[in-house]
Amino acid sequence: MRIGIVGCAGRMGRMLMEAVLAAEGCRLSGGTERAGTEFVGRDLGALLGRESVGASVSADPRALFAASDAVIDFTAPSATLAHAAMAAELGKVLVVGTTGLSKDDEARLAEAAQAAPVVYAPNFSVGINLLMALTERTAAILGDDYDIEIVEMHHRHKVDSPSGTALGLGRAAAAGRQVALDGVWCKSRDGHTGARPKGEIGFATLRGGDVVGDHTVMFAAEGERVELTHKASSRAVFAKGAVRAARWAAGRTPGLYSMRDVLGL
Numbered sequence: 001m002r003i004g005i006v007g008c009a010g011r012m013g014r015m016l017m018e019a020v021l022a023a024e025g026c027r028l029s030g031g032t033e034r035a036g037t038e039f040v041g042r043d044l045g046a047l048l049g050r051e052s053v054g055a056s057v058s059a060d061p062r063a064l065f066a067a068s069d070a071v072i073d074f075t076a077p078s079a080t081l082a083h084a085a086m087a088a089e090l091g092k093v094l095v096v097g098t099t100g101l102s103k104d105d106e107a108r109l110a111e112a113a114q115a116a117p118v119v120y121a122p123n124f125s126v127g128i129n130l131l132m133a134l135t136e137r138t139a140a141i142l143g144d145d146y147d148i149e150i151v152e153m154h155h156r157h158k159v160d161s162p163s164g165t166a167l168g169l170g171r172a173a174a175a176g177r178q179v180a181l182d183g184v185w186c187k188s189r190d191g192h193t194g195a196r197p198k199g200e201i202g203f204a205t206l207r208g209g210d211v212v213g214d215h216t217v218m219f220a221a222e223g224e225r226v227e228l229t230h231k232a233s234s235r236a237v238f239a240k241g242a243v244r245a246a247r248w249a250a251g252r253t254p255g256l257y258s259m260r261d262v263l264g265l
């Protein structure tokens, strides 16, 4: 299976190339970066501190889609939408890990998924997807006597907040309670906020250092507290999960799939 990586010089892009090179039956079909960046034209292997892999960073995503069975995209929302249109046009598998997509962006991704298999997940780690399933089930069992708070910490370079994964956990908790997250969420608190409304799902964000990604979902009642925690210590887990998703999506009918579909959770 030929897999291409857009945004291949990014933190995740490099991990994704390593994961493709390590995956049995997969070949790295190429990588792209934004036109005009210093990486364009450099050997893909050199980016990884390895020997040449016989291909260099290109600024032509359309050619990469044409030469690939699947493309993995961990870039930025505007780039991801352009890539989704190309996947739809050429009917290629697209795996999207980019976070920070707006509702409109997600609607455009879903539109593209009418013509190509698209796997979109705020977090491609197997552990986090298990945590999502456990969060939904726990919220359903405990009910709204238990206040739900979601705490996340990431490295200092992260630009969106709360993390896409934290929002995904919030959606899972809301689904367990059979409500819509955007009717009950509180994404930050400051000053005199008043007492906590019943049924609210709160978020707290920490940023610092090189933390890859910590998430805790708390269910706090009078007299007890349940906490479900996941800590990622290497970005390689996201890359491995994304390659697994690309292989799973190969040959599927067009549609918007999640990592929970890939794992059968």
Ligand code: NAD
Residues within 6 Å of the ligand: 006, 007, 008, 009, 010, 011, 012, 013, 032, 033, 034, 037, 074, 075, 076, 079, 096, 097, 098, 099, 100, 121, 122, 123, 124, 125, 238
């Ligand atoms: P990064 O800034 O290191 O890398 C992004 C790369 O994309 C950069 O190299 C940038 O030049 C490139 N890029 C941007 N626009 C492009 C375009 N039009 N064409 C080609 N390349 C383009 O960031 P990162 O830490 O690698 O994270 C990237 C995204 O992945 C973020 O949205 C992050 O939140 C998300 N992420 C998701 C998961 C997950 O499991 N879903 C895990 C980690 C990170």
